[in-house]
Amino acid sequence: METLEQKILAHLPEPKMPADLGNRIMARVERSRLRALYLRLALSSAGCVAGFAYLGAEWRALWSAASQLPIFGFLRLAFSDPDIMFANFQEYFLGLIESTPFGLIALGFGLTFCLICAVEFLSAARRARHAPLIIHPVIS
Amino acid sequence: MNHLTDQELIAQARTGNDAAFEVLMRRHLQPIFRFILRLSGDAAVAQDLAQETFIKVWKNLKKFNPAKSFKVWLFTIAKNTTFDWFKKRRALPFSTLEDEEGTSPLENLADQTPLPDELFQKRETHTALTVALNNLQPKARAVVLLHQIEDMTFQEIADALDEPLNTIKSRYLRTIANLRKALFEGLK
Numbered sequence: 446m447e448t449l450e451q452k453i454l455a456h457l458p459e460p461k462m463p464a465d466l467g468n469r470i471m472a473r474v475e476r477s478r479l480r481a482l483y484l485r486l487a488l489s490s491a492g493c494v495a496g497f498a499y500l501g502a503e504w505r506a507l508w509s510a511a512s513q514l515p516i517f518g519f520l521r522l523a524f525s526d527p528d529i530m531f532a533n534f535q536e537y538f539l540g541l542i543e544s545t546p547f548g549l550i551a552l553g554f555g556l557t558f559c560l561i562c563a564v565e566f567l568s569a570a571r572r573a574r575h576a577p578l579i580i581h582p583v584i585s
Numbered sequence: 586m587n588h589l590t591d592q593e594l595i596a597q598a599r600t601g602n603d604a605a606f607e608v609l610m611r612r613h614l615q616p617i618f619r620f621i622l623r624l625s626g627d628a629a630v631a632q633d634l635a636q637e638t639f640i641k642v643w644k645n646l647k648k649f650n651p652a653k654s655f656k657v658w659l660f661t662i663a664k665n666t667t668f669d670w671f672k673k674r675r676a677l678p679f680s681t682l683e684d685e686e687g688t689s690p691l692e693n694l695a696d697q698t699p700l701p702d703e704l705f706q707k708r709e710t711h712t713a714l715t716v717a718l719n720n721l722q723p724k725a726r727a728v729v730l731l732h733q734i735e736d737m738t739f740q741e742i743a744d745a746l747d748e749p750l751n752t753i754k755s756r757y758l759r760t761i762a763n764l765r766k767a768l769f770e771g772l773k
Binding site (some may be wrong): 454459471 | 606615639
């Protein structure tokens with residue numbers, strides 16, 4: 446048996462929902478997705494530009510520092526006089542660790558990461574822009 | 586994909602599957618739109634708020650705990666979105682039936698006549714009912730709509746509105762009594 450409140454509220458008129466409301470929501474979802482993608486693309490591109498700009502401005506100093514790295518001397522010695530290198534391996538190895546150019550390595554990794562991200566986001570954005578627009582049938 | 590449960594659709598939507606999200610959205614769109622429309626009283630606003638609700642759902646789907654009820658979470662977002670809109674308007678609708686404590690002068694009216702069944706068939710009843718519902722405080726209206734129209738339990742409503750269970754129950758009983766009396770007064 447119906448309760449009083451069921452009787453009262455059962456006679457509320459059912460509101461009419463616009464038929465295209467679902468489509469409008471999905472269109473907004475798509476726009477939000479593209480906006481987020483473009484933002485990530487902009488940030489990773491900015492990282493790439495900043496990294497390459499720094500490399501371009503400081504390439505002589507960086508090249509000079511890189512060519513004087515102990516690792517190259519270590520590798521030359523390993524090929525020319527491997528017995529000397531193995532006899533003093535511990536000293537050479539500790540010296541290598543002390544002189545590791547962490548800044549240069551971080552710059553390299555950061556630049557590579559930004560470049561990969563930028564390429565991925567760019568291709569995702571192009572796929573999203575050119576995806577076929579599917580209009581869903583209006584279900585009455 | 587229409588045969589999948591909400592939980593299965595949510596799991597797929599979380600991986601970026603927009604088709605799964607769309608099925609989930611269309612499944613719940615009508616109840617959410619109906620709830621927001623009856624809460625806000627404005628069809629154009631209800632369309633905007635329904636869109637905002639589902640955009641928030643889409644953005645926060647990864648934060649949703651699958652062990653909890655999706656329906657409760659969804660209606661919580663819809664309720665919060667609508668109440669934020671009320672705040673932006675800088676005017677929570679003042680109920681002509683209740684004061685700030687939620688009590689109503691109509692509570693002291695003795696029942697004069699039981700409401701006959703034929704009364705519910707009349708057009709005047711529908712109008713009076715809509716007016717009486719719109720005159721309720723939003724929180725009271727939300728409780729009644731969620732329980733009677735959306736078939737949510739009092740516990741689910743308490744979770745959605747983030748209020749104690751006993752508060753929800755007493756608000757519901759008071760609101761139904763007020764609605765009945767307002768209907769009676771409106772049809773006199």
